[in-house]
Amino acid sequence: MDFNGKKGIILGIANDKSIAYSIALLLKNSGAQLCLTYPNEAIEKRVRPIAEELKVDFVEKCDVSCEDDIHKLRDAVVARWQKIDFLVHSIAYAEKEDLSRRFIETSKRGFMIALDISAYSLLALCREFEKVFEDGSSILTLTYLGSERVVPNYNVMGVAKAALEAVVKYLAYDLGPKQIRINAISAGPIKTLAASGISGFSEMLKSFEDRALLKRKVTQEEVANAGLFLLSNMSSGITGEIVFVDCGYNLLGF
Ligand code: NAP
Numbered sequence: 001m002d003f004n005g006k007k008g009i010i011l012g013i014a015n016d017k018s019i020a021y022s023i024a025l026l027l028k029n030s031g032a033q034l035c036l037t038y039p040n041e042a043i044e045k046r047v048r049p050i051a052e053e054l055k056v057d058f059v060e061k062c063d064v065s066c067e068d069d070i071h072k073l074r075d076a077v078v079a080r081w082q083k084i085d086f087l088v089h090s091i092a093y094a095e096k097e098d099l100s101r102r103f104i105e106t107s108k109r110g111f112m113i114a115l116d117i118s119a120y121s122l123l124a125l126c127r128e129f130e131k132v133f134e135d136g137s138s139i140l141t142l143t144y145l146g147s148e149r150v151v152p153n154y155n156v157m158g159v160a161k162a163a164l165e166a167v168v169k170y171l172a173y174d175l176g177p178k179q180i181r182i183n184a185i186s187a188g189p190i191k192t193l194a195a196s197g198i199s200g201f202s203e204m205l206k207s208f209e210d211r212a213l214l215k216r217k218v219t220q221e222e223v224a225n226a227g228l229f230l231l232s233n234m235s236s237g238i239t240g241e242i243v244f245v246d247c248g249y250n251l252l253g254f
Contacts, residue, residue, distance in 0.1 A: 001030050001228050001229070001232045001234060002030060002031060002232075003027055003030040003031045003032035003228075003231075003232070004030075004031035004032075005031070006031070006032045006033070006085040006086065007032065007033040007034075007035075007081050007083075007084050007085055007086075008027070008032060008033075008034065008035070008084050008085055008086030008087055008088070008231075009034075009035045009036075009037065009073070009077065009084060009086075009087050009088070009129075010023060010024045010027070010034055010035070010036055010037070010088045010090070011037045011062060011064065011087075011088065011089055011090060011091055011125070012088070012089065012090030012091040012142075013036055013037075013038075013043075013046075013047055013050055013090075014043055014046060014047075014192070014193045014194070015046050015050075015193060016050065017191065017192045017193065017220070018090065018192055018193070018220075019090050019142055019187065019190065019192065019220050019223050019224070019227075020088060020090035021050060021220070022220035022221055022223065022224035023088055023090070023140075023223075023224045023227045023228070024036065024050075024054060024056075024088075025054065025224070026221075026224045026225065026227075026228050027086075027228065027231070028054045028055070028056070030228065032086075033058075033081075034054065034056045034058065035056075035058040035059070035060060035073075035076075035077060035080075035081075036050070036051050036054075036056055036058070036059050036060075037059070037060050037061065037062040037073065038059070038060075038061060038062075039061070039062065039063040039064070040061075040063060044059075044061070047059060058080060060072070060073050060076050060077075061073075064091055064117060064121035064124065064125065065113075065116055065117050065121070067124065070124055070125060070128050071128065073128075074128045074129060074132060077129075077132060078132060082132075083132055083133070083134045084129065084132055084133060084134065084137065085133075085134050085136070085137050085138070086137060086138050086139065086140070086231045087125065087126075087129060087133075087137075087139045087140070088139075088140050088141075088227070088231070089121065089122050089125060089139070089140070089141040089142070090141070090142050091117065091118065091121060092117065092118040092142075092157060092160065092161075092194055093113065093114065093117040093118060093194075094110065094113065094114035094118070094155070094156050094157045094160065094197075095109075095110045095113060095114070096197055097110070098110040098114065098155055098156045098157075099153055099154070099155055099156075099157065099197055099198045099199055100153055100199035103155040103156065106155060106156045110156060111156055111159070114156045114157060114159070114160045115156075115159070115160050115163055118157065118160035118161070118163075118164060119160050119161075119163035119164040119167055120163075120167075122139075122141055122164060122167050122168070122171070123167050123171065126139065126171050126175065126182070130175070130180075133175075133178070133180050135178050135179045135180070136179045136180070136233070136236075137180045137181070138180075138181045138182070138183075138230060138231045138232070138235070139171075139175075139180070139181065139182040139183075140182075140183060140184070140185065140227050140230050140231055141164060141168060141182075141183075141184045141185075142184065142185055142187055142223075143161045143164055143165055143168075143184045143185070143186045143187075143242060144157075144158075144161050144186060144187065144189075145186055145188075145244075145246065145249070145250050146158035146161055147161035147162040147164070147165050147186075148162065151204070152200065152204075153198055153199040153200050154198060157198075164184065165184060165242050168182055168183065168184045168240060168242070169240045172239045172240030173240070175239075176239060176240075181230075181235070181236075181238065181239035182239060182240065183230045183235070183238060183239060183240070183241045183242075183243060184241070184242045184243070185223055185226055185227060185230065185242075185243050185244075185245050186242050186243065186244045186245070186246065186250070187218060187223045187245050187246060188208060188212065188217065188218035188245065188246030188247055188249055189201065189204055189205050189208050189217070189218075190217070190218065190219070190220055190223070191205065192220075205217065208247075208249055211249065211252060212246065212247035212248055212249040213247060213248025213249070213251060213252075214247035214248055215247075216247060217247070218245060218246055218247050222245055223245050226243060226245045230243065
């Protein structure tokens with residue numbers, strides 16, 4: 001796919017195992033110009049070398065729970081590029097204790113944090129960048145089957161992903177008249193930093209591998225390939241969709 005002349009932002013690289021890293025790599029190799037973000041100093045230390053590796057010199061701070069960071073990111077992007085063609089939101093967060101104890105124990109604070117960072121942030125970013133998106137832009141986020149099925153220990157993150165998927169659909173309605181598209185990929189489980197915070201993740205991965213229709217795990221690269229399709233003009237007729245990239249696991253009824 002050809003992204004020559006296309007510019008966009010990728011939020012959510014924590015390291016080279018991140019889904020967002022694989023998407024950034026493919027986009028870069030397809031000719032796109034990228035802006036990478038980091039939420040804090042600890043992640044900045046990991047993102048800077050990745051930016052160097054990808055030959056990206058546009059790296060900005062953006063903790064999506066901070067409105068001021070989102071404003072500043074928009075200002076930096078407008079100052080440098082005026083307009084963008086795509087945005088990748090590959091971010092989720094919940095307090096560790098909320099991903100191991102019974103869901104019923106989730107505190108109001110834990111609930112608000114998970115929903116704010118994992119779902120509301122997509123709405124906040126799209127509102128801030130609405131006028132910065134070129135007509136025909138494409139937005140991508142990442143979700144998981146725990147939004148519609150009960151996955152033990154996924155807990156409040158399942159509620160956040162259900163909200164995120166609804167946010168995608170309502171944003172698709174609002175942004176559609178400008179030919180701005182927004183879609184989500186529902187990825188199968190992949191061992192990343194975020195995933196390692198979910199209690200029992202390794203067992204979940206093993207059972208996924210045994211049961212998925214393709215009898216194997218899905219890879220970051222496969223998710224990134226589908227991401228590139230959804231970000232490109234090849235998918236120009238697709239918006240508001242939740243696209244499963246999970247080796248067929250979601251089809252199982254037993
Ligand atoms: P990851 O490498 O840990 O990426 C998640 C990123 O979100 C991290 O860089 C994390 O930074 C960042 N983040 C957390 N809070 C933030 C904030 N306030 N502002 C900005 N960034 C923040 O994990 P990943 O698996 O690639 O996750 C990417 C997306 O894919 C997530 O939405 C996840 O739910 C989704 N997904 C993952 C899987 C899977 O099995 N891995 C499956 C389906 C969907 P910190 O490290 O500082 O928290």
